[in-house]
Amino acid sequence: MNAPRPLAPQSLRLSLLAxxxxxxxxxxxxxxxxxxxxxxxxxVPDLLPALLSRVALYLGASLLVLALRGGRRWARTVLTVLLSLLGLASLAVPLTLEALAGQLPALEFLTVRLLHIAAVLIATASMYTSAATAWLRGR
Known part of the structure; x- marks a missing residue:
């Protein structure tokens, strides 16, 4: 009989939630x-390309998170490069430029964008704790 697999450490579970x-x-x-x-x-035809690209983006991100949950170390690397670096830049740079120009978006959009940025930062930091790294190495 196979022994039960140990649960991911709390820091990695926090990363998955974030x-x-x-x-x-x-x-x-x-x-x-x-x-x-x-x-x-x-x-709708005007918006379809943007909508389809977003569906692909968030579906891909969801699959990466599931792979990380399954203990796939490569998923952490891909999440870091694609979402923590490139994705975060795509969230923060336009917002910063708008703020510098004195043109902040609507409050509800700004609130959600700041939540999005905070979640990415928490997710990234949490998946690189020593406990998360040890758990992923043991997979």
């Missing part, structure tokens, strides 16, 4: 953006 929050925040941001675009007169 990644889930980040994904949910990204989906909510997408809904807010699309609603604003439709209100401004955009049509």
């Amino acid at each position: 990644w889930s929050v980040a994904i949910a925040a990204g989906i909510f941001e997408t809904a807010l953006s699309l609603t604003a675009e439709v209100t401004a007169g955009a049509t």
Whole structure:
């Protein structure tokens, strides 16, 4: 009989939760953006490419989080490069430039964006604790 697999350490479980929050925040941001675009007169065909790319992005992110949950060390690396570095830059740089220009987005969008950024930072830091690293190495 196989021995039960040890649970992921608390820090890695926090990372998984934070990644889930980040994904949910990204989906909510997408809904807010699309609603604003439709209100401004955009049509579904106009928005379809952006919507499909976001669906692919968040589906891919979800699959990476599931792979990390399953103990796949490569998923941590991919999450770091794609979401912690590139994704975070795509969230923070435009927001910073808008703030410097004195043009902050609507409060609800700003709130969700800041939650999204915080969740990515927490998720990234939590998946690199010594306990998380040891658990992933033991997989």
